[in-house]
Amino acid sequence: MLDGFLALYVFMLAAFTGYEIIARVPVILHTPLMSGSNFIHGIVLVGAMIALGHAQTPLEIGIGFLGVLLGAGNAAGGYVVTERMLEMFKSSRPGGRESR
Amino acid sequence: MGWLPGAIKACYFIAALLFILGLKRMSSPRSARGGIVWAGAGMLLAVLATFALPDLHNRGLILVALLIGTAAAWWSGRRVAMTAMPQMVALYNGMGGGAAAAIGAAELVGFAGAAVTLLDGGRFSADGQAPGAAQLALAVLGALIGAVSFSGSLVAFAKLQGWLDRRFTFPGQRLVNLLVLALAVVLGALMVGGLLTPPLIAGFFALALLFGLMMTLPIGGADMPVVISLYNAFTGLAVAFEGFVLGNESMIIAGTVVGAAGTLLTQLMARAMNRSLGNVLFGSFGAAAGAAQAIDGAQKPIEAADAAVMMAYAERVVIVPGYGMAVAQAQHKVWEFARLLIERGVKVKFAIHPVAGRMPGHMNVLLAEAGVPYDLIADMDEINPEFPSTDVALVIGANDVVNPLAKTDPASPIYGMPILDVAAARNVIVVKRGKGTGFAGIENALFYADNARMLYGDGQAMAAELVAALKGLDA
Numbered sequence: 001m002l003d004g005f006l007a008l009y010v011f012m013l014a015a016f017t018g019y020e021i022i023a024r025v026p027v028i029l030h031t032p033l034m035s036g037s038n039f040i041h042g043i044v045l046v047g048a049m050i051a052l053g054h055a056q057t058p059l060e061i062g063i064g065f066l067g068v069l070l071g072a073g074n075a076a077g078g079y080v081v082t083e084r085m086l087e088m089f090k091s092s093r094p095g096g097r098e099s100r
Numbered sequence: 101m102g103w104l105p106g107a108i109k110a111c112y113f114i115a116a117l118l119f120i121l122g123l124k125r126m127s128s129p130r131s132a133r134g135g136i137v138w139a140g141a142g143m144l145l146a147v148l149a150t151f152a153l154p155d156l157h158n159r160g161l162i163l164v165a166l167l168i169g170t171a172a173a174w175w176s177g178r179r180v181a182m183t184a185m186p187q188m189v190a191l192y193n194g195m196g197g198g199a200a201a202a203i204g205a206a207e208l209v210g211f212a213g214a215a216v217t218l219l220d221g222g223r224f225s226a227d228g229q230a231p232g233a234a235q236l237a238l239a240v241l242g243a244l245i246g247a248v249s250f251s252g253s254l255v256a257f258a259k260l261q262g263w264l265d266r267r268f269t270f271p272g273q274r275l276v277n278l279l280v281l282a283l284a285v286v287l288g289a290l291m292v293g294g295l296l297t298p299p300l301i302a303g304f305f306a307l308a309l310l311f312g313l314m315m316t317l318p319i320g321g322a323d324m325p326v327v328i329s330l331y332n333a334f335t336g337l338a339v340a341f342e343g344f345v346l347g348n349e350s351m352i353i354a355g356t357v358v359g360a361a362g363t364l365l366t367q368l369m370a371r372a373m374n375r376s377l378g379n380v381l382f383g384s385f386g387a388a389a390g391a392a393q394a395i396d397g398a399q400k401p402i403e404a405a406d407a408a409v410m411m412a413y414a415e416r417v418v419i420v421p422g423y424g425m426a427v428a429q430a431q432h433k434v435w436e437f438a439r440l441l442i443e444r445g446v447k448v449k450f451a452i453h454p455v456a457g458r459m460p461g462h463m464n465v466l467l468a469e470a471g472v473p474y475d476l477i478a479d480m481d482e483i484n485p486e487f488p489s490t491d492v493a494l495v496i497g498a499n500d501v502v503n504p505l506a507k508t509d510p511a512s513p514i515y516g517m518p519i520l521d522v523a524a525a526r527n528v529i530v531v532k533r534g535k536g537t538g539f540a541g542i543e544n545a546l547f548y549a550d551n552a553r554m555l556y557g558d559g560q561a562m563a564a565e566l567v568a569a570l571k572g573l574d575a
Contacts, residue, residue, distance in 0.1 A: 004234065007344055007352075014340075014353045017120060018360030025127040027372070027454050027479050030365065030461035035189045036126045036136055037361050038332050040119045042143060042192075043354040044199040044339045045166075046112075046150045047346050051206040052165070053156035057213065060206050061158060065165050067202030072169025074196035075147075079140050080177030081188050086126070086133045088468035 032085045039078030045071030104154060111149035112350035118142030119354045123361065129474050146350050169195075182469045183426050186458045187260035190328045193335055194253030197246045200338035204243025205305060207345055211236065212296040233292060235345055240288040242341030244308050249334040251312030256324050256331065259316075260458065268317040274382060280311045315381070323380045325459030326370050330377070333362025372454030374506075374517035402553035404562060407494075407529050408569035414491035416447045418483060420520055421467065423457050424497025424533070428559030431470035434496060437563055438472070440570045450476055451483040451493075453501035453520050484521045493525035495546075497559050499532075503544045528552040531562045 025033055048071040052064030119142050125135030147166075151159070173192065180188050258264040284307035287300055319327055336358030343351025370377050411417050419438060425431055438448045450472060456463035464477060478486075487493065495502055502522040505512045522528055523546050530547060532554060546552055555562055 010349070010352055011340070011356055014356035015360040018123075018357035018362075019364050021120070021124050021127055021357070022361040022364045022368075026129070027368075028452070028461050028464035028474060028477060029127060029129060029132060030369065030454075031185065031189075031457075031459055031465055032132060032461065033123075033126055034329055034332055034362070034365055034459070034461075035185070036123060036139065037336065037358045037365070038189050038193045038196070039136065039143075040123060040139055040354050041196050041332075041336045041339045041358045043115070043119070043146060043351050044196050044203070044335075044342070045143075046146050047203045047339070047342050047348055047351050048199045049147070049150045049162050049166075050153070050156070050346055050348065051203045052158050052162050053150075053153065054210070055158060055206060057209075060209055060213075061161065063202050063206045063209065064158070065161055067199045067206065068162055068165035069169040070195040070202065071199035072166045073173040074192050074199060075143055075173075076170040077173030077177045077188065077192035077195070079136065079143070080174055081180070081185060081192070082126075082136045083133075083140075084177070085182075085185065085465045085468075086136055088465065089129050089132055089474055 032082055032089075035078060035082040035085060039075065039082050042071065042075030042078050045075045047071070104152065108149045108152055109349070111145050112348065115142040115146035115149075116350045116353040118145070119350075120357060123357065182466055183458075184261075185465065186325060186328065186462060187257045190253045190257040190260065190324075190331070193328065193332050194250050194257065197249030197253060197331065197335040197338060200246030200335060200342050201243050201250055201305070201308070202246075203342040203346070204239050204246060204338075205301070207239045207342075208236075208243065208291065208296060208301050209298070211239075212298060212301065236292045238341045239345045240291055240304075242338045242345065243305070244284060244288055245334050245341070246338035247305055247308035248312035248315070249331045249338060251309040252316040252334075253312075253328065253331045255313055255316035256328050259319075259321050260324055264317075273314075273318060277311065277314050280307055280314060284308050284311060319380065323373075323375065325455075325462075326366060326373065326375065326377070326380045328459070329362060329366040329369050330381075333359050333366055336360075336362050369455075369460050372460050372518075374514070397548040399547045399554045400552070402529060402555055404555060404557075404565035405569045405572075407553070407555055408566045409573065410527060410529070411441060411446065411492050411494065411566075412444055412570055412573055414446055416449075416486075416490045416492075417441055418449050418451050418478075418487065418490045418493045418522075418525065420451045420453075420493060420495045420498050420502060420522055421456065421463060422453075422496065422498025422501065423463070424499070425559045426457060426463070426466045426497070428497065430496065430559035430563045431466055431472075433560060433563035433567060435467070435470045435472050437567045437570065438476075440567065448476065449478050449483065449486075451478050451480070451520055453480055453498070454518075456498060456501060480518060480520055487521045487524040490525040492527045492529060493522045494529050494531070495522055496531040496563070499544055502546050504549075505543070505545050508545070522546060523549050523551070526551060529555055531555045531557065531559055533558060 048067030055061040055064040118138050122135045122139030125131040287304040336355045340355030441448050452463050454460050502520050504523050506514045506517045506519045
């Protein structure tokens with residue numbers, strides 16, 4: 001585990017980063033953004049993999065397996081629906097780069 | 101293989117960086133598509149790096165769970181309709197919360213085992229030491245938040261899916277909820293204090309799940325978007341806490357960023373709906389609404405052909421779509437109609453209320469699906485000053501978000517909600533199924549205004565009639 005105060009600093013800076021990124025976002029992107037941030041916390045999958053990878057008793061293995069299953073669902077589902085929403089955003093201006 | 105741990109750490113670092121940059125790109129329509137791809141690359145990198153961890157066991161099982169979870173979610177995410185997006189986000193978010201809770205459970209069960217056989221104390225902690233109080237506290241807290249997010253999100257999913265129409269309320273509900281939460285916290289504190297027994301752990305999780313359930317059941321469907329957004333932030337926080345326990349920096353960064361961003365997004369949504377977060381969670385909509393103003397006058401109908409002519413010879417037309425349009429699957433026809441108007445030289449814009457659709461931005465997605473370019477879509481602050489110079493405002497499937505009572509009637513439950521000033525346009529045409537009230541069950545003064553005409557019918561059918569009438573003009 002990270003040293004106590006270092007962990008607090010990381011927590012504080014990451015929280016400000018998240019806050020600042022969203023602060024200027026247009027309303028039209030709220031739904032895709034909620035979905036996109038939902039995908040990003042799919043990183044929980046990595047933690048579930050570590051938990052299952054270190055599990056020893058059948059109970060721990062069962063819990064870990066469930067965790068990986070759910071984590072993978074979060075990551076994959078979050079990615080697919082966000083990507084589907086965002087690929088539809090395009091501009092009517094000619095010459096404007098499309099959807100990226 | 102001395103370089104391997106460093107390389108894995110580097111991968112986690114790059115993944116965290118890609119998440120932040122991806123989220124940044126997602127906050128602008130032009131670069132949004134690239135944003136999710138960047139974040140996706142980060143996720144792939146982090147997962148591959150985790151597979152390379154040297155002390156990882158059960159790799160076969162991990163792979164099986166990974167494949168099943170990915171395939172099921174990918175398949176469901178591919179085929180779900182755009183109108184159902186909010187509940188899918190709730191579902192996937194619940195899964196993330198559940199995964200965070202599962203990590204916490206695995207940790208605690210592991211710690212419990214370690215407490216019995218002190219020899220291999222804390223074999224779950226990354227650095228192989230016995231769990232400290234801070235580590236235990238974070239594991240418990242992350243598990244609590246994750247479990248609440250899990251069961252709460254599933255209820256939100258069921259409500260939006262239409263499986264749970266009723267609001268479950270009973271006297272003293274708040275007190276009971278508070279009691280359940282307090283009990284869960286007490287059990288959690290006992291665990292942090294070192295009393296790690298399997299029954300205690302099981303009881304803790306049962307209470308946490310129960311609290312998520314009971315907290316969400318009394319909340320009405322209209323408030324669900326705010327709740328989903330809140331649980332999204334919860335899951336982020338839970339992931340960050342479990343990341344601290346596991347010593348995984350990418351989880352800490354990504355979880356915290358989402359926790360903060362999600363909290364802000366929740367506030368923005370609640371504000372757009374004129375609801376405070378406390379009101380959403382602890383009040384019930386319209387419960388204490390006084391007698392609403394009676395509205396004088398009559399609704400004046402119009403035929404599709406006349407409406408089409410009115411707009412064909414207008415200079416500026418603003419289309420105000422609501423969720424009713426999406427339900428009727430009319431967005432494609434409406435866009436076809438708008439394109440015909442544009443070809444005739446009419447200046448057409450789409451005006452979107454922040455909470456049009458089921459959640460902020462949902463309507464934009466539905467219009468984008470129909471092919472409407474985002475630069476023709478204006479938000480409330482942008483379009484409201486333009487209504488007085490608008491010839492025709494076409495309201496289709498929207499109701500409460502254009503109701504002038506929100507400005508004039510303090511007794512109305514929607515009083516104070518910012519609305520689209522449609523009534524300020526020279527003419528208003530409202531496409532509506534019948535004479536009933538909207539989602540919130542409130543009469544709409546707009547429908548009785550002198551400059552308003554009602555086009556009664558199904559959104560899809562009426563849009564088709566408008567298109568046909570417009571084409572007939574040139575024939």
